[in-house]
Amino acid sequence: xxxxxxxxxxxxxxxxELKTAMEAYWKDGDEAALLSVASGLRKANxxxxxxxxxxxxxxxxxxxxxxxxDTICMTGAVPKRFxxxxxxxxxxxxxxxxxxxxxxxxxxxxxxxTKWFDTNYHYIVPEFAPHxxxxxxxxxxxxxxxxxxxxxxxxxxxxxxxxxxxxxGKSTVEGFDPLSLLDDLLPVYxxxxxxxxxxxxxxVQIDEPCLALDLDEKALAxxxxxxxxxxxxxxxxxxxxxxxxxxxxxxxxxxxxxxxVAGVHLDFVRGAEQADEVLAKxxxxxxLSAGLIDGRNIWxxxxxxxxxxxEHAQTLLGAERLILAPSCSLLHAPYSLEAEKKLDPxxxxxxxxxxxxxxELHVLLAGLVKGxxxxxxxxxxxxxxxxxxxxSPRLRNEKVEARLKDVTARSMTRRSPFEARIKAQAxxxxxxPLPTTTIGSFPQTSEVRKARASLRKGQLSQTxxxxxxxxxxxxxxxxxxxxxxxxxxxxxxxxxxxxxYFGEQLDGFAFTSNGWVQSYGSRCVKPPVIYGAxxxxxxxxxxxxxxxxxxxxxxxxxxxxxxxxxxxxSFVRNDQPRERTCREIALAIRDEVCDLEAAGLGMIQIDExxxxxxxxxxxxDWPAYLKWAGECFRLSVSAVRDETQxxxxxxxxxxxxxxxxxxxxxxxxxxxxxSRSRMELLDAFVNFAYPNDIGxxxxxxxxxxxxxxxxxxxLLKRALQRLPAERLWVNPDCGLKTRGWPxxxxxxxxxxxxxxxxxxxxR
Numbered sequence: 188x189x190x191x192x193x194x195x196x197x198x199x200x201x202x203x204e205l206k207t208a209m210e211a212y213w214k215d216g217d218e219a220a221l222l223s224v225a226s227g228l229r230k231a232n233x234x235x236x237x238x239x240x241x242x243x244x245x246x247x248x249x250x251x252x253x254x255x256x257d258t259i260c261m262t263g264a265v266p267k268r269f270x271x272x273x274x275x276x277x278x279x280x281x282x283x284x285x286x287x288x289x290x291x292x293x294x295x296x297x298x299x300x301t302k303w304f305d306t307n308y309h310y311i312v313p314e315f316a317p318h319x320x321x322x323x324x325x326x327x328x329x330x331x332x333x334x335x336x337x338x339x340x341x342x343x344x345x346x347x348x349x350x351x352x353x354x355x356g357k358s359t360v361e362g363f364d365p366l367s368l369l370d371d372l373l374p375v376y377x378x379x380x381x382x383x384x385x386x387x388x389x390x391v392q393i394d395e396p397c398l399a400l401d402l403d404e405k406a407l408a409x410x411x412x413x414x415x416x417x418x419x420x421x422x423x424x425x426x427x428x429x430x431x432x433x434x435x436x437x438x439x440x441x442x443x444x445x446x447x448v449a450g451v452h453l454d455f456v457r458g459a460e461q462a463d464e465v466l467a468k469x470x471x472x473x474x475l476s477a478g479l480i481d482g483r484n485i486w487x488x489x490x491x492x493x494x495x496x497x498e499h500a501q502t503l504l505g506a507e508r509l510i511l512a513p514s515c516s517l518l519h520a521p522y523s524l525e526a527e528k529k530l531d532p533x534x535x536x537x538x539x540x541x542x543x544x545x546x547e548l549h550v551l552l553a554g555l556v557k558g559x560x561x562x563x564x565x566x567x568x569x570x571x572x573x574x575x576x577x578x579s580p581r582l583r584n585e586k587v588e589a590r591l592k593d594v595t596a597r598s599m600t601r602r603s604p605f606e607a608r609i610k611a612q613a614x615x616x617x618x619x620p621l622p623t624t625t626i627g628s629f630p631q632t633s634e635v636r637k638a639r640a641s642l643r644k645g646q647l648s649q650t651x652x653x654x655x656x657x658x659x660x661x662x663x664x665x666x667x668x669x670x671x672x673x674x675x676x677x678x679x680x681x682x683x684x685x686x687x688y689f690g691e692q693l694d695g696f697a698f699t700s701n702g703w704v705q706s707y708g709s710r711c712v713k714p715p716v717i718y719g720a721x722x723x724x725x726x727x728x729x730x731x732x733x734x735x736x737x738x739x740x741x742x743x744x745x746x747x748x749x750x751x752x753x754x755x756x757s758f759v760r761n762d763q764p765r766e767r768t769c770r771e772i773a774l775a776i777r778d779e780v781c782d783l784e785a786a787g788l789g790m791i792q793i794d795e796x797x798x799x800x801x802x803x804x805x806x807x808d809w810p811a812y813l814k815w816a817g818e819c820f821r822l823s824v825s826a827v828r829d830e831t832q833x834x835x836x837x838x839x840x841x842x843x844x845x846x847x848x849x850x851x852x853x854x855x856x857x858x859x860x861x862s863r864s865r866m867e868l869l870d871a872f873v874n875f876a877y878p879n880d881i882g883x884x885x886x887x888x889x890x891x892x893x894x895x896x897x898x899x900x901x902l903l904k905r906a907l908q909r910l911p912a913e914r915l916w917v918n919p920d921c922g923l924k925t926r927g928w929p930x931x932x933x934x935x936x937x938x939x940x941x942x943x944x945x946x947x948x949x950r
Contacts, residue, residue: 188506188507188556189497189501189506189507189509189510189511189552189555189556190242190243190510190511190552191239191240191241191242191243191510191511191512191548191549191551191552192241192242192243192343192452192476192510192511192512193236193241193243193244193245193512193513193516193517193545193548194245194248194345194392194394194429194431194452194482194512194513194515194516194517195245195248195345195515195516195517195518196232196235196236196245196248196249196516196517196518196541197232197517197518197520197521197522197541197704197705198228198248198249198250198518198705199228199522199703199704199705199711200224200228200231200522201522201523201525201526201701202526202701203703203711204224204227204228205224205225205228205251205709206709206710206711207224208220208221208224208225209221209251209252209708209709210709212278213282213286213891218278221251221278225249225251226334228249229246229249229331229334229335230334230338232249233246233335233338233340233342234338234340235542235545236545237340239545239546239548239549240549240552241545241548242510243342243343243390243392243427243476243510244335244340244341244342244343245342245343245344245345245392246328246331246332246334246335246342246343246344246345247327247328247331247332247344247345247346248345248516248518249331251278251281252281252282252285252311252707252708253285253309253310253311253707253708254310254345254347255303255310255311255312255313255347255352255355256281256284256285256298256310256311257325257327257347258313258346258347258352259284259311259313260275260276260281260324260325260327261323261324261325261327261328261346261375261379262321262322262323262324262352262372262375263276263320263321263322263323263324263375264313264314264315264319264321264356265280265284265324266284266298266314266359268295268296269283269284269293269295270293272324274324275324275325275326276324276325279292283295283297284297284298284311285297285298285311285708286708286889286890286891287887287890287891287892288891288892289891289892289893294892295892296862296863296887296890296892297311297863297887297889297890298311298312298313298314298863299311299312299314299357299863299864300312300707300863300889302799302800304396304399304432304804305432305800305801305802305803305804306432306483306519306800307704307706307712307714307755307756307797307800308518308519308704308705308706308707309706309707310355310707312355312356312357313352313353313355313356313357313365314356314357314359315353315356315357315358315359315363315365315368316358316359316360316363317360317363317367319368319371320371321368321371321372321374321375322375323375323378323379326382328344328345328346328379328383329379329382329383329386331344332344332383332386332387332388333386336386336387341387341389342388343388343390343391343392343427344383344388344391344392345391345392345393345394346376346379346391346392346393346394347393347394348393348394348395348397348428349369349372349373349376349413349417350366350369350395350397350406350409350410350413351394351395351396351397351398352372353365353366353368353369353372354366354397354400354402354406355397366405366406366409369409369413373413373416373417376417376420377416377417377420377421378420380417380420380421380424381420381421383421383424384421384423384424388424389423389424389425390424390425390426390427390449390450391421391424391425391426391427392427392429392452393417393426393427393428393429393448394429394430394431395410395428395429395430395443396429396430396431396432397430398410398430398435398439398442398443399430399431399432399433399434399435399439399454399458399804399805400439400804400805401436401805401806402436402438402439404438407438407439407442410442410443410445410446411442411445411446414426414428414446414447414448415447418447418448425448425449425450426447426448426449426450427448427449427450427451427452427476428443428446428448428450428451428452429451429452429476430443430451430452430453430454431452431453431454431457431478431482431514431515431516432454432457432483432515432804433454433457433458433803433804433805434454434457434458434459434460434461434805435453435458435461436805440461440464440465440468444468444469444470444473448473449472449473449474450473450474450475450476450510451469451473451474451475451476452475452476452477452478452510452512453465453475453476453477453478454478454514454515455477455478455479455496455514456478456479456480456481456482456483456514457483457514462496466499466500466503466504469504473508474504474507474508474509474510475500475504475508475509475510476510476512477496477497477500477509477510477511477512478512478513478514478515479493479496479497479511479512479513479514479551480493480511480512480513480514480539480544480547480548480551481513481514481544481761482513482514482515482516482517482518482519482520482544483514483515483519483520484520484758484759484761485520485521485538485539485540485702485716485758486537486538486539486758486760486761487537487538487539487543487547487569487572487573488539488544488547489569489573490547490550490551490554490565490566490569491566491569491570493547493551494551494554494555494559494566497509497511497551497554497555498554498555501555506555511548511551511552511555512548513544513548517541517544518704518705519704520540520541520544520704521540521541521699521701521702521703521704521713522540522541522542522701522703523540523541523542523543524538524539524540524542524543525542526700526701527699527700527701527702528700529700530697530699530700531697533575533579533581534697534716534718536572536575537572537576537718538716540702550562550565554566576762577762579719581718581719582718582719582720582760582762583719583720584694584695584719584720584722586722587720587721587722587771587774588720590774591767591770591771591774594770594774594822598822598825598826599818599821599822599825600821600825601821601824601825601827601829601853602828602829603829605853605855605878605879607829608829608830608832608855609855609879609880611829611830612829612830612831612832612855614830615789615830616742616789616832618673618674618742619673619946620912620913620946620949621903621912621915621916621917621942621945621946622673622674622916622917623671623672623673623674623916623917623918623938623939623942624672624673624674624675624676624744624858624882624916624917624918625667625672625676625918625919625922625923625935626676626792626794626836626858626918626919626920626921626922626923627676627679627685627744627746627792627794627836627922628676628678628679628682628685628922628923628924629663629676629678629679629680629923629924629931630923630924630925630926630927630928630931631680631924631925632927632928635659635680638652638655638656639652639681639683656680656681656731657734659678659680660677660678660680660731660734660735660738661738663676663677663678663680664677664735664738664739664743665738666932667741667935668739668741670932670935670936670939671939671943672741672935672939673741673742674741674742674743674744674790675735675739675741675742675743675744676735676743676744676746677731677732677734677735677743677746679746679922679924681731684712684713685748685752685756685794685922686712686714686715686748686752686753686756686757687712687713687714687715688727688748689727689747689748689753690715690717690753690757691715692723692724692725692727693721693722693723693724693727693772693775694719694720694721694722694723694724695717695718695719695720695721695722695771696715696716696717696718696721696757697715697716697718698713698715698716699713699716701713702714702716702758707889710925712756714756714757714758715753715757715758716757716758717754717757717758717759717760717768718760719760720771721768721771721772721774721775722771722774722775723775723778723779726779726782727779728745728746728747728779728783729779729782729783729786732745732746732783732786732788733786733787733788736786736787736788742789742790743788743790744788744790744791744792744834745780745783745788745790745791745792746792746794747776747779747780747783747791747792747793747794748776748793748794749776749793749794749795749798749819749820749823749835750769750770750772750773750775750776750819750820750822750823751769751795751797751798751801751816751819751820752794752795752796752797752798753772753776754768754769754772754797754801755797755800755801756797766815766819769815769816769819770815770818770819770822772819773818773819773820773822773823774822774823776793776823777822777823777824777825777826780793780823780824780826780827781826781827784827784828784831789830789831789832790831790832790834791824791827791831791832791833791834792833792834792835792836793820793823793824793833793834793835793854794835794836794837795820795835795836795837795852796836796837796838796921798816798820798837798845798848798849798852799837799842799845801816802845809845813845813848813851816848817848817851817852820835820852820854821852821853824854832855832856833854833855833856834854834855834856834857834858835852835854835856835857835858836857836858836859836921837849837857837858837859837860838859838860838884838920838921842859842868842871842872843870843871843874846871846872846874846875846877847875849877850875850877850878850879853879854879855879855880856879856880856881856882856916857877857879857880857881857882858881858882858883858884858916858918859872859881859882859883859884860884860920860921861883861884861885861902861906861920862884862885862886862887862894862902862920863887863920865902865905866883866902866905866906866909868883869881869883869905869906869909869910870909872909872910873909873910879914880914880915880916881910881914881915881916882915882916882917882918883902883906883915884918884919884920884921885899885902885903885917885918885919885920885938885941886898886899886902886919886920886934886937886938887920888919888920888921888922888923888925888926889920889921889925891926891930893930893933893934893937894934894937895937896937896940896941896944897941899937899938899941900941900944900945903915903917903941903942903945904945907945907949912945912949917938917941917942917945918938919934919935919938
C-alpha cells in the first residue's frame with residue numbers, strides 16, 4: 188500500500204543540543220561527549236518518525252557539521268593542505284576543513300563555504316583537481332544504518348549523488364571540469380552501496396538536487412551511465428533518486444525518468460506546475476515519492492488539496508507505487524511547535540514545524556488507506572484554519588497599501604550618478620587610500636547575552652540595560668580608534684540577530700521562542716515569521732547609532748539589514764507574492780535610512796548577503812527576480828543626499844552570473860567575502876568593470892585562526908593587482924559577532940597594519 192517517507196530531519200535537536208555539544212568539543216576536545224550527544228539525537232529522530240508511522244525513515248541525514256562535508260570525507264576528497272591519512276578521516280581533520288585550524292599541529296585555512304541552492308543553509312565547497320584520487324574514507328553511512336538497525340528501526344540511507352557532488356564543487360585548476368572525475372569517483376559509491384546492501388538495506392536515497400538546475404547536455408548525459416553502474420553495484424538495493432526545490436527542466440525530467448532506479452522523488456510544492464506531466468510520464472517500473480508537504484516553510488499544508496492530489500496519483504499509479512513525503516529534507520524547518528508556549532495562539536494555529544509536518548503526513552496516509560471519512564474531522568479543522576487565516580484583519584494595512592501605490596521609478600533612483608556622489612563623499616570624509624572598516628558586529632560575549640536575557644526576564648531595568656549597552660558601545664569605539672580603523676561601527680551589541688532584531692520592531696512580524704534552524708555548523712538562526720502587512724511604527728536603530736557617533740569624530744556607519752535579506756531569512760507569508768512583501772519591507776527600511784541621515788549618520792550600510800541566495804534555480808526566472816530585488820534595495824536607500832555614503836555587504840555567494848544586477852543596486856561601497864577563495868571572487872567585479880568602490884574581505888571570520896599581517900598583505904596585493912587603490916576598502920569577510928575579543932583585537936590590529944603597509948607601497 189501507499190506509505191510515507193521523509194528525506195531528512197533537523198539535526199540540531201529540539202533545544203539545539205548538537206550546537207552545545209559541538210562548541211564544547213571545539214573548546215575542550217571531548218570527542219566522546221560530542222559523539223554521545225549525536226547518537227542520542229539520531230536515536231530520538233528515528234523513534235519520533237517511527238512513532239508517526241513513517242514508512243521510509245532516513246539515516247545518514249544527520250551531520251556533525253554539513254552533509255556535503257560528510258561526502259567529502261566519504262570519498263576521501265580531502266585537500267592536500269589538511270595532510271595525508273591512510274584510514275578514516277578523523278574528527279580534527281573534519282573540523283579543520285570546516286573551520287580552519289591554528290594549533291600545534293596545523294595552521295591551515297578552511298575550505299570555502301557557500302549557500303545550498305536558494306536556502307540560508309551553507310555547505311562546505313568540495314575542491315577538485317585533475318587526477319584527484321578517491322577512496323572510501325568514511326563509513327558513516329554504513330554505521331548509522333547499522334545503529335538504527337540495532338534499535339529495531341529499518342532506515343533508508345541518504346547519500347548526496349555523485350553528479351551533484353561534483354557539480355557543487357569548485358575546480359582548483361582553471362578550465363578543469365570536475366565532472367571529468369566521475370568515473371574515478373563512482374567506485375566509492377559502488378562500494379558504499381555494496382556494503383549497505385550486505386548490511387540489509389533495501390532502499391537507498393540518492394539526492395541529485397542539481398537536476399533542478401539548467402544543466403548542459405554533458406551533465407545530463409552523465410546520469411544514465413553513472414546510475415547504471417550504481418544499480419549494478421548492489422542489485423538487491425532499490426535506488427530512490429531525489430530532487431527538490433522546484434520543477435525540473437524538460438531535459439532533466441526525461442533524464443531522471445530514464446535512470447535505472449526504482450523510484451524518484453519530486454517537489455510538488457515548488458514544482459506544482461509539473462505535477463500532471465510527472466503523473467503522465469512516470470515510467471511504469473518506478474514509484475513516485477510525491478513531495479506534498481512544504482519542507483521549506485512553517486505554514487500548515489492545505490490537507491484537502493494535498494489529499495486530492497494523493498488520491499489522483501494513487502488512482503493513476505496504484506498504491507504500491509506512491510510514497511507521500513515532504514517536498515525536501517525537513518532540515519530547513521524548526522523541530523517542533525511543542526516548545527512554543529508564548530506564541531500567539533491564532534498565529535500558532537496557522538503553523539507546522541518538522542514534527543507537525545510528520546502529523547500532516549500521517550493524516551494524509553490515513554485518508555488514502557482508510558478513506559476520507561476516517562479523517563473528516565482533521566480535514567474540517569484544517570479547512571477552518573485556512574478560512575480563518577484568510578479572513579484575519581491582521582493580514583492587511585491600508586496605509587501600507589497606499590504607500591505601495593505611490594512608489595515610482597524616481598523613488599528608486601539616487602539624486603546624482605556615482606561619479607558625482609563619490610566626489611561629494613570624498614570631500615566630506617577625506618579618508619586615506621585603502622580605508623579600513625569592519626562589517627558591523629563585534630563579539631557577543633556571555634555578558635552581553637546575559638544582559639539581554641535579564642532585560643527580557645525583568646531581572647534588569649531598562650535604565651540599567653541602556654547603561655550597560657552604552658558602556659559596551661563606548662569600549663568598541665575606543666578600541667577601534669586605538670587600532671586606527673578609519674570608519675567605525677557601534678558593534679550591534681543590542682541585536683540578537685541581523686534579521687530578528689529588525690523584525691521585532693516591525694509590524695507584520697511574529698517570533699518563536701525555539702524555532703531554530705541550522706545555517707552552518709553550530710550556527711543556528713531563528714527566522715522571524717512574516718504573517719501580515721509590514722510597516723515601521725518607530726525608529727529602530729537611531730538611538731544607538733546617534734550615541735555611537737557622538738563618541739567620535741571619525742565616521743560611524745549606521746547598520747541595517749536590507750529588504751531582500753530580511754525576506755529571505757524569514758519564514759514568509761505564502762498568501763501573496765514575495766515581491767510585494769519585499770516592497771513593504773523596503774519602505775520600512777527607507778524610513779529608517781532617512782531618520783539615520785537626519786540624526787547625523789553620514790554612512791549607512793544596508794546588508795544584502797541573501798541577494799544571490801534568493802535567485803531562482805532556473806535562469807528563465809532570474810530577470811523578474813533580479814528586477815524586483817534590485818528595485819527594493821534602491822527603494823530603501825534612494826532618498827538620501829549625495830554626500831551620504833551607502834554601503835552594502837554580501838558574502839558566501841558566486842557573483843559572476845548576477846554582477847550586472849549587483850552593479851544596478853548602485854551602492855557607493857560594496858564589501859564582499861573573498862578570503863577563503865584568495866580573492867578569486869573579486870574577478871567577477873574586475874571582468875565586469877564594476878564602477879563603484881569595493882571592500883574585499885582580507886580574513887575569514889568564520890574560522891578561529893587569526894591570519895597575520897603578512898597573510899593579509901598578500902591578499903591586498905592580489906586585490907591591488909585587479910583594482911586601483913582609490914577604489915578599494917579593507918575589511919574582514921563578515922561581521923565579528925561569533926568571535927572572541929582577544930582574537931578580534933589581534934586580527935583587526937594585523938588588518939590595519941597590513942593596510943598601512945600597502946599604503947606605503949603604493950605611494
